[in-house]
Amino acid sequence: MSAMLLIEQALNGLQYGVMLFLMAAGLTLVFGVMGLINLAHGSLYMVGAFACAGVAAVTGNFWLGLAASLAAAAAAGAIVELTVIRRLYARDHLDQVLATFALILVFSEGTRWLFGSFPLYLDIPAALAGPITLPGGIEYPLYRLVLIGIGLAVAAGLFWLIGATRLGVRIRAGEADREMIAALGVDISRLYTIVFALGAALAGLAGALVGALQSVQVGMGEPVLILAFVVIVIGGIGSIKGALVGAILVGLTDTLGRFLLPVAFGTFLPPSEATSIGAALASMLIYILMAGVLVIRPGGLFGRA
Template sequence: MSLILFAEQVLNGLQYGVMLFLMAAGLTLVFGVMGLINLAHGSLFMVGAFAAAAVAGATGSFALALIAALAAAAAAGALVELLVIRRLYDRDHLDQVLATFALILIFSEGTRWIFGSFPLYLNIPSALSGPIALPGGIQYPLYRLTLIGIGLAVAVGLWALIAKTRLGIQIQAGEADREMIAALGVDISKLYTIVFALGAALAGLAGALVGAIQSVQVGMGEPVLIVAFVVIVIGGIGSIKGALVGAILVGLTDTLGGVLLPELFKLFLDNSAASSVGSALASMLIYILMAAVLIWKPTGLFGARA
């Protein structure tokens, strides 16, 4: 493998990682603060993608599409929290899993009813289309490079929100001792709604951004959700820094493994067998990484509690 191809795959892994971060950050906020297992988080990813595709198709504006994705996902998240999730905080995790799995079915069938069963397509804006020349002779798609920048900017913004604002202090306190901050006069119900809507908005933004490089279709959020769970287990539940580091590790492991392992097995097997064995092993790498991290540190890289 050439050095240029390797560098391109590293950038692909980084781009995949920061998109996973947008999913995992909302998921780890909800689980860390509320103690809630939300299987419907991937459906909010799908809501953002469909809202962006619909608005972009009607207006031709990618910026309006992103705003629509954020607004639609946040509104859907707030509505779900008010009508369903609020009744699950004091229930055990099995009830939460069953209820949020039902929400997946509702979102999927509702989306199919509104938009139909055929995929939608969200075009990359013309200003971000085409490749850009990077040092070393690398030609890399400008849009994917922009996704990396947006993801890292969101990570910095989330850090500032959690570490530097009053709302962030309340979120941290809610994660540590929700009964105490409720006793101190913080409206815990309002805080939970805000946190859930924020996590939903991040998922919707990820859906809109990814929707421009793949088709927008019903059920597109569930595969991403599975990997996002792997990310928060690796990074540590409730940790934004852990979500970012875990997402980048998973993105790089998945992308580079899919390229390097088949090449490695070609040293021992014929091309067809090497590709088959290498691809099969590459698909397991992120779970092997998760197991290795948990053996070394059961709370995850930056987790504060078991």
């Protein structure tokens, strides 16, 4: 095992983490402001990926596809908020879970109906294809490096939006006391639609960006959704900072665990056993991390509870 390979894997983990952050940020915003648990967030990720793949296939331009993914996911989010989600704010979590589970069925089967069951492929734009040589002589795919950059830029933009703009003030006020800001004359239902569409757009962006690395298929959003939940539990619900730290922690733990555990077991077990035990344990590692955080801080690292 060389140090170069380790750095490469760490970068992969970072890239995975910032993409998880895009998912988790929307979820945690929607929960923080509206008190809603949204299982259909993964569907918005899928919508973004399909919109990007569809537009890129027709126009041949990845960037147009990326713009389309933002627009499609935001539009889908706004429509869903106006028709369904809006009726759920006053309901208990059970109703929210069920209604959004129903939305997943509608989105998944609807997409299967439109695009068929076969995965679509989305090519990495030509300008970003191929590796780049980092200082120290490490060859690393340029596209993944760009993803890290985009993810960190979006994170910075989000911190600015929440911390320094009028919309951000309203969002934070909505988290603190929704009756009061409604009484102060803020159109709360419009604010909710905007926040939901913003979260949806972030999910759609993540779906499109990751879609170019993997295949674009129905159900692709669900594993990511559950990982985003793990991220939120680790970071603390409603905290954007927690989502960022949690996402990078989960990304690094998962990627490095899959890389290092089989190697570690290999030092005292025969190779085939080491691989299978290492892989099985690595697949559980982030959940063990989550359990550990729960034992020490039940409210998450940056939670209020």
